Amino acid sequence: MQEDDPVTSTYREAEELIRAARPDQIAEALRLLACQVAYAERYHECLPLEELIARVAGAPKDAASIELVAEGMSLRALHLTGVN
Numbered sequence: 001m002q003e004d005d006p007v008t009s010t011y012r013e014a015e016e017l018i019r020a021a022r023p024d025q026i027a028e029a030l031r032l033l034a035c036q037v038a039y040a041e042r043y044h045e046c047l048p049l050e051e052l053i054a055r056v057a058g059a060p061k062d063a064a065s066i067e068l069v070a071e072g073m074s075l076r077a078l079h080l081t082g083v084n
Contacts, residue, residue, distance in 0.1 A: 031069060032056060038071040 004012065018026065035056055040046050047055070059065045
């Protein structure tokens with residue numbers, strides 16, 4: 001039997017977490033992913049998860065912050081469509 005590569009293994013773990021998550025947890029995960037994607041596109045680096053969570057939690061809910069989330073939610077980097 002062939003062992004999973006790291007990407008496949010991580011995908012399976014993520015799939016299990018998504019299936020077990022409540023809708024509010026999925027929404028928060030998508031919010032963090034959107035911020036990380038937008039940040040990476042803008043600054044060509046990723047923030048450590050702890051720093052990302054702290055920044056999102058402390059971020060003002062102003063137009064610029066909302067724009068960053070909206071930019072990331074387009075998920076262009078993941079080649080997903082139909083997400084507003």
